[in-house]
Amino acid sequence: MKKNVIISLADSNYFELLNELVDSIKRFKQSDNTAICILDGGLTDDQIKILKPKVDEIKSSDWDIKISQFKTMGKKWLKSLITRAFLTEYFPNYEKYLWIDADAWVNSWEAVELYFKGCENNKLCISTNADRAYGGLRVGWFFGSFARVKSQNYKHAKSSGFSEKVAREVALRPHLNAGVFALKSSAPHWKVWRKNLEDSLKSGKVWGSDQIALNITIYHNNLPVEILPAYCNWTHISGMKYDEDRKTFVEPYLPNHEIGIIHFAGKHNNEIRNNKKTLSKIECLNGKIIEKNLRFNNE
Structure with a gap:
C-alpha cells in the first residue's frame, strides 16, 4: 500500500495541463511508490479514459462547503479552491498528501x-510568494512620502470578513501559496483550515478564499509550518533562467538551483496555459536569449 499521494483537480479546459502534470510525475522512477489521485471537476468521459491507466484513483469532486450559485457562476473548477482542504475525505487511505495545481x-x-x-x-509544508527574484512589497504612495503597503493577505482577510486584528496579524507575513502544499492525514491543520475557509466563504469570494484561510491557519492560529524555498513552487515564470548544460530550468541568481515545480499561476501566464505551442523568451546562464516552450514536454 502506497503511503504518499499526489492529488490534483481539473475541468475539461485544464485537461491538457493536468495530463502534462501527471506525465511529468510519472517520468521519475521514484513515482512508482507514490500514488496519483485525480479529482474530476468537469472532465469529459474521453479525458477520464486517457487518465485512468496513468493514475491510482479518480473521484468526482463536490462542493464540500455549501455556497450560493451566484458566487460560483457555474465555474465548476472553483471546487478546487475548496476541495483541497478536504483531501483526506476523498482519499482517506494515505499518510502524506501533496497537492499540486493542474497548471x-x-x-x-x-x-x-x-x-x-x-x-x-x-507541519504544513508549503512555499511562499516571497523570494529575492520576485521583487519587493507593493505600496501605494500618498502625501509625498507616506506609503501604504498593498498586502494580499490583508486585502483578502478584510474582504473575507475577518477582523481588523486578524487582518493585521497576517498582513506582512509571507503569503503562503496553496497551489502546492503537503500535509499528513493526522495534522491538525485540516480541521482548522476548513473552519477558517467556511468563515471566509460567508463574506468573501470563492477565488482566494482557500489561501487566506490557510494563511490565517498558520499566522493567526499558530499551527506549525515548514516553509520551502521558492524553487519548490516557482510562479515567477518570466524570471527563471535555462541551464543549457544541464538542460533544465533554474533560479536566476546563484547558486542557480534547479527549479522543482514550475507553476503557471496568475493572469500573466494565460497565454502559456491556453496555448501549448507558445514560445517564451528565456535567458540562459551564459546570457544568451532563446525562445523555448515552457510547458512540460515528455519527448
Missing part, C-alpha cells in the same frame, strides 16, 4: 521529496 508540472523530483519530508511532525 503546474514537476521539473525535479527533489521538490516532491522536500514536500513529503517537510510535512513530517504534523
